[in-house]
Amino acid sequence: MSDHRITMTMLGATGSGKTTYLHGMYATLSMGLRGYFMYATDPDTDLDLAEAWEALCADGRLPAPNNEDPIDYEFVLRHGVTSLVDFDCQDFRGGAATQRGGDGAPADIAALTERLERSDSIFLVLDGQHVGRWVADDTPAHLNPAADPMKIARFSRAISNVCDGRRQRGEPSPSIVVLVTKADLLGEISGLPTHEALEKTARNLSKLVKVIDSEGVTAMLCPVQLGSFGEASPATVDPTLVDPQNLHHPMIFALLHYLDEGIVRHGEEHVRAVGRQLDEQAQELAGLRSGGMIRNYFKRNEISRKDAEIAAGRELHGEAQARVAAARVRAEQLVEELRNMPVYRSGKLQIG
Structure with missing residues (x-):
């Protein structure tokens, strides 16, 4: 399967x-x-x-x-x-x-x-x-x-x-x-x-x-x-x-x-969304760490939790990028298999 x-x-x-x-x-x-x-x-x-x-x-x-x-x-x-x-x-x-x-x-x-x-x-x-x-x-x-x-x-x-x-x-x-x-x-x-x-x-x-x-x-x-x-x-x-x-x-x-519509296009949207979330989390982490050593000591659990969230998010981001990349490679191979077949996109005739 x-x-x-x-x-x-x-x-x-x-x-x-x-x-x-x-x-x-x-x-x-x-x-x-x-x-x-x-x-x-x-x-x-x-x-x-x-x-x-x-x-x-x-x-x-x-x-x-x-x-x-x-x-x-x-x-x-x-x-x-x-x-x-x-x-x-x-x-x-x-x-x-x-x-x-x-x-x-x-x-x-x-x-x-x-x-x-x-x-x-x-x-x-x-x-x-x-x-x-x-x-x-x-x-x-x-x-x-x-x-x-x-x-x-x-x-x-x-x-x-x-x-x-x-x-x-x-x-x-x-x-x-x-x-x-x-x-x-x-x-x-x-x-x-x-x-x-x-x-x-x-x-x-x-x-x-x-x-x-x-x-x-x-x-x-x-x-x-x-x-x-x-x-x-x-x-x-x-x-x-x-x-x-x-x-x-x-x-x-x-x-x-x-692959084109369900994995590549939607996958790219997901990758961008995860990337934006990582950027926001990084800014939050920077804000937590900007208070000096004493303040950071009292917020160490919160900083540690945010670090873990970012690490997990980066892993998911990498996995999503890998899925999109693999789907794109497979799609390119399939395009070759369908070369010279008439394909229509929003009514426009193309030769695959």
Whole structure:
């Protein structure tokens, strides 16, 4: 287990590929990739995921859709032998985010709403074939809600509410990963070379997912695929076409944002606050010692206590500085891992 924990939640319409992505991501990282490694804290969970991946690679069987009972996952992400972060994940069915709540509604609808409020990272999962059609239509600024199979307006509004609530509480907005599954279909359906379809998607993403234009929101566009399986959504695919791409990048980005916002930025604020407190204590100590030998004799207990407070404060100050420095070094390493990925900060597109 690590000292850090990220609550991650995925939003996506039914059939968008949330469960399949989660299985592929774990399979990729559980085998290790460029020094990164992931394991499930529950051995039975590890076995279930491994068996599902074997069924895909051997027989072409895709993971079954979820029912109304969300599946809990506890993952630990490592780099080498160093545990970086614990991921608390829950896999909800697509309908949990799109159906009406209220009396008599399935319990997972309210559970997903509550979970979003405390999520450190939100993955918005979009089906690549629908994104490809949007690109083919020249990326219109507005989609007809009745004809939007991705339910983007609903999801974007829900994420925006979460970001607004956290900002009002003085908390950083969750990181947002716009996860485009079945990325091989982007070029095929749009009629453009894949890299051009991706560039067009990146340039115009705020038309599709309007929340990424919000102040204080950091997001990344990440195309992923398990293989080149075509447009159909069968229960089985050709196992020889399994070819995972980019599946680890969303987890790396979630950790990078957590380090930047939760450790470095807030840690630096804490270091400055402790430093100011030490300065005040030093002035108080100087005042106690300024009265001469006789006065100091009578105040020796108070002086000794203040000395001890300052020593303890300096130790905490050093530990906080060390945590910030370590987080900054780790963040710089993660930035390299995400080089050339489209990242949005308060609506401004950057290439990571």
